[in-house]
Amino acid sequence: MNRFQPPTFSLIDVPTLKERYSMDSVLGEGHFAKVYAGRRVEDSLPVALKVIEMYSGKMDPLDRSLPLEVSMLNRVSHIRSVIKLMDACYDQEENTLTIVTERKESTMDLYALLKER
Numbered sequence: 001m002n003r004f005q006p007p008t009f010s011l012i013d014v015p016t017l018k019e020r021y022s023m024d025s026v027l028g029e030g031h032f033a034k035v036y037a038g039r040r041v042e043d044s045l046p047v048a049l050k051v052i053e054m055y056s057g058k059m060d061p062l063d064r065s066l067p068l069e070v071s072m073l074n075r076v077s078h079i080r081s082v083i084k085l086m087d088a089c090y091d092q093e094e095n096t097l098t099i100v101t102e103r104k105e106s107t108m109d110l111y112a113l114l115k116e117r
Contacts, residue, residue: 009066009074009085017089021100023049037103040086047086048103055090055097067097 012020024037033052040047052069060071070088077085087100 007074007078009070009088011066011070012087012089014089014091017087017098017100020087021047021049038100046103046105048083048101050099050101052097052099053095055095069097070099073099073101 020041022039022041024039027035027037027048029035032054033050036049036051038047038049039045055067058068060066060068063071066074067088067090070085073082073085076082083104084102085099086102089098089100090096091098
């Protein structure tokens with residue numbers, strides 16, 4: 001019996017994403033994605049928006065309605081030390097996936113933290 005059932009999660013549409021969040025400067029980027037600083041419009045809460053371009057469409061085999069990365073983050077968001085998933089949006093026209101998570105204003109780079117210890 002499965003003792004942990006992840007909270008239900010649904011993707012939001014592009015207009016809702018733009019209504020809920022503002023996007024600011026780039027925090028970092030990799031080969032397939034950029035992460036932007038942003039804020040939730042209703043209360044100015046700091047958020048991070050990860051925009052994955054040319055999304056490959058890998059879906060969770062256990063929940064085919066969610067992209068795999070979104071589903072995995074949803075499953076661990078209840079853990080205290082893991083950033084919280086707030087929203088996610090797939091834009092079919094642009095073929096981009098945007099994942100919105102909480103953003104801590106003051107954080108330490110993992111490499112620096114490990115080096116310090």
